[in-house]
Amino acid sequence: MSEEKWQTSITEIGPGKIRVRGYDIVEMMDKLSFAQAIFLILRGELPDEKQARMMEAILVSSIDHGATPPSVLGARTVMSGGNSLNAAVAGGVLVIGDTHGGAIEQSARIIQELALKEGSVEDLAAQLVADMRAAKKRMPGFGHRLHKTDPRTVKLFEIAATLDYSGRHTELARAIEAELEKASGRRLPINVDGAIAAVISDMGFDWRLGKGFFMISRVPGLIAHTYEEMTTQRPMRQLGNRNFEYTGPEARTID
């Protein structure tokens, strides 16, 4: 008896043929940027110009955050034990969980579910903040232990505004920020995870892909750290994510 086949609608291959969502990989190599190709494979359709611009900015925004994130410690620890580059990167990706990068999907879920409800963004935000405070829950995607105002959030929202891209989800995020401040008496600004959550929600992405954006963006950073560990540190050293100093280039501009 023949086994039943399962379906996949991502990429079709055959001798000399690779088509991603119907598009020939060769034509893609000619005409698409990597970020555009990422949009295509995740979404099934090509991005328009604005979506492409947002993708580039989102993916650049989270490419690295220095040596402190636990995913960097995870990747460096695997390398330090004497393992391959891919095992170390897998070790870093494993760390990207509910409390590290997970805020994108958590926050996107909340605002996507909220956006479906009727009412003004102000009323919906006020109700949400009241409910979460009653349940003693933290709102994911707001506040940052290092950045009082997250510069990546400012820039992401600025680009979105320039493109006339901000929609109900971003407005909801803003309203939640205002409500959190009203309720707590202190600013708890949208961080980069919350900003990405708002923007990808306005772009129409399913919240369940939230952590995917973080992983795609951060893997190059994890590889840079793993490679640095491999080429500059001795194996089995005393590891930690605080006892380091930055010795790279001074501040400079792209011009």
Added chain:
Amino acid sequence: MSEEKWQTSITEIGPGKIRVRGYDIVEMMDKLSFAQAIFLILRGELPDEKQARMMEAILVSSIDHGATPPSVLGARTVMSGGNSLNAAVAGGVLVIGDTHGGAIEQSARIIQELALKEGSVEDLAAQLVADMRAAKKRMPGFGHRLHKTDPRTVKLFEIAATLDYSGRHTELARAIEAELEKASGRRLPINVDGAIAAVISDMGFDWRLGKGFFMISRVPGLIAHTYEEMTTQRPMRQLGNRNFEYTGPEARTID
């Protein structure tokens, strides 16, 4: 006594400040594509226009190869066991080993070591092929079980040529291809791994980063597969990387 600090030169952070290789993340979000930022974080310097163009094409070229690669099976299997998106992606990245994606670093190592030697590319290639045949070793980066001519190779080399980017490493790869055919009597053309190896070698990247290019390029594909598994398949199904059918869009063009 205070513990000695270890050094890192990738990213400097402080309150309201994130600088990758010296460049402000905010300026990067404004001015760099994701592929340019990847070049910067791996290499330490900004790419010029040609390098940026090559990066986009390299990263697009390996974004996915359908449901057959074992890394896709690994990622889907972790998801099917009832796990998180990041655990599944880590499971896929774990599979990217010596025999899957590893040809980039193996091939880049061989041609980078060869390129340092004196002699014509033809003589060096002939010697290499003779040595490998004597040792009964396969030359990594050549031949493909599905593609007689790998269309991605053709396009990558075409773009490199247009940019006047081909150098000694690409010439060596070409000469090895010719020698392999001469020695074996059949074509064993450069595959996409071998082509990437040649191009990144001409761009000056360390071969030890070879698998890194594959991982960065393929992670979006792994996420697309994992998301498809999560949203369309039931858990604990009978898994395999052959018994599937493509049900996505028909062939179409970007125009």
Added chain:
Amino acid sequence: MSEEKWQTSITEIGPGKIRVRGYDIVEMMDKLSFAQAIFLILRGELPDEKQARMMEAILVSSIDHGATPPSVLGARTVMSGGNSLNAAVAGGVLVIGDTHGGAIEQSARIIQELALKEGSVEDLAAQLVADMRAAKKRMPGFGHRLHKTDPRTVKLFEIAATLDYSGRHTELARAIEAELEKASGRRLPINVDGAIAAVISDMGFDWRLGKGFFMISRVPGLIAHTYEEMTTQRPMRQLGNRNFEYTGPEARTID
């Protein structure tokens, strides 16, 4: 400023000294079986004779279930991509999620929470089954796609009974089994995950350690499969967890 220290109460080490939960590793090597040492490290105290006997049986029960479980496929897939033994075992462990092995912790959680409530086991079980049916939820730890009666369950409960070890949790599991049959009209017997859940609950283990028992028991099986893959299969073969045949020893008895 000195950093604050974090606390651990598992193992104390110093030059020539390794003490697990206070016991010298050398004395442990002399006097404890591996299963007894596992009990000690998980629980903090030495097992009595009955607990030791139960541990051996629990850990033997799930050591392997052939080539079909997805964790085996995950481990073999990582090996097939050309990776190290530990990367392959990690790949297998990654698969052990909510729908594969996770039933131990899910089931243990339910019966531990239920056991705290007042009432007869029959009433508690009836209420639980009614609630789960109303919520259209499956009861984890009951039913098996292959075994109509799981022989491991029968033996585990038999050993527990012989030791006079069965308590309220096992009684609850039994009562749930009876209620499920009453409610659905067909037998949905306790499987090995449910049996382990019941027994470790009667032994006083936190349900959050449930998946830990499965992992400790199954890792030797995963290593056997990975080693077999490494030594008998060619890399990058067509993988799957159905298209195999058993070619090992015929049925035999221990004497």
Added chain:
Amino acid sequence: MSEEKWQTSITEIGPGKIRVRGYDIVEMMDKLSFAQAIFLILRGELPDEKQARMMEAILVSSIDHGATPPSVLGARTVMSGGNSLNAAVAGGVLVIGDTHGGAIEQSARIIQELALKEGSVEDLAAQLVADMRAAKKRMPGFGHRLHKTDPRTVKLFEIAATLDYSGRHTELARAIEAELEKASGRRLPINVDGAIAAVISDMGFDWRLGKGFFMISRVPGLIAHTYEEMTTQRPMRQLGNRNFEYTGPEARTID
């Protein structure tokens, strides 16, 4: 055309039937300790009494080494990022590489290859040490950064001697130890990895299973650490493998 089947000789399953290497799992639960079952699944045959005794001691010996090993840091880091118990254990297992636990397989390989050669153990050891010093290589399995004399080595060899189990591989390890001291002028005693390597070699295990013994032994320790992290530490804390203090039970004896 039907797909070709691949072979496996580990475990045969069918409705109501689970046979490991031919033995019924139910009979195994009745008659075998966990360590005996591990021997069976790795080796294909039941251990005799001496082999069973050695297995217990080997597996107990490496069950944990406190909070300093990088595999513990890897597992805790994954948990700290907000992930599942199995993802954290996988993260720990990933770290067990060439420089952490890998000495078992490296050392076993060297002495197994050496043992096949003709000559006295003294001559073979002298030649090996001379060769390794000429190649500026470290002999894996000798020396320990904390233990001047590794108490686990002493006990393992004592048990092996009592069982009259020491063979050519253990003698070789001893001779290498003597040669290393002669050549370097300081004691570089066999550590627990080297001792396990010698003993499993005398027991007839393939060196490629070396890391497997370490993983089986250490997974319970990794689970204990992960569970402690989950239940006593807050997520995303400042991680490291040095800044801790032991707060568990005082030294005590098994009696």
